[in-house]
Amino acid sequence: MKDLDDARDRYAVGEVTSEDLPMIAASALGRGLDSPTLLELACLHRSDCRDAPSLFLAALDELGLLEDIDTDWDSRAATVLLRRAENHAPDLLVDDGTPAARSAEIAALLHRLAHTEAPLNSDLFELAAYFEVLTVDWYEGYRERAVVAEQMRLNARRLLHHRY
Structure with missing residues (x-):
């Protein structure tokens, strides 16, 4: 199932x-x-x-697998994308993998979320931009990587605790 x-x-x-x-x-x-x-x-x-x-x-x-879907498919897509972004956040918090790769994945999911038809909290779009900028900062060396990694972790906590 x-x-x-x-x-x-x-x-x-x-x-x-x-x-x-x-x-x-x-x-x-x-x-x-x-x-x-x-x-x-x-x-x-x-x-x-x-x-x-x-x-x-x-x-x-x-098979009873639509019973828990009380919204339309656009809302379902938004729920799935947000859950996937949230699933990457703990890995960022425990330094599992490259922080920039996790940050980029979260940014990509949140940007996809921005393009669904479902109404969503506009602050999530701002959070997506933060993750994207931090990913660029990491790869381009605009700031010290330790500082960038800490900012990524801070934004991951915001995402997990719905403080966006």
């Missing part, structure tokens, strides 16, 4: 195409999930997937 939850989230943010949906359905069937529409979706050929999105949503509904 977790794989279909993930596919649902990736579908919401445009990372899954219609051509991907039959294979996702086939994989779910292989893991023991079953619904009539999921089977129908799995039987589609990759070259004829025009009905795949509606079948995918119907299959999710049959």
Whole structure:
């Protein structure tokens, strides 16, 4: 079920195409999930997937995976992008990986979020800009890296604690 939850989230943010949906359905069937529409979706050929999105949503509904979505898909995309950005923040706080790489990933996700149709807190866009500037500062050496890393961690805390 977790794989279909993930596919649902990736579908919401445009990372899954219609051509991907039959294979996702086939994989779910292989893991023991079953619904009539999921089977129908799995039987589609990759070259004829025009009905795949509606079948995918119907299959999710049959499996009870749309019940927790009480918003439209744009709002769902916004929720997924914000959660992904927040998931990178702890890695920045514990210096897991290159701080600039984590900062760039957060900036990219927040900028994608800025271009969804869902209404969102405009302060998030400002936070995205901070992460982007800090990433440039890190790579271009405009400021000492220790100072930049500390600013990245500060903004990561802001993101995690919703202080934007």
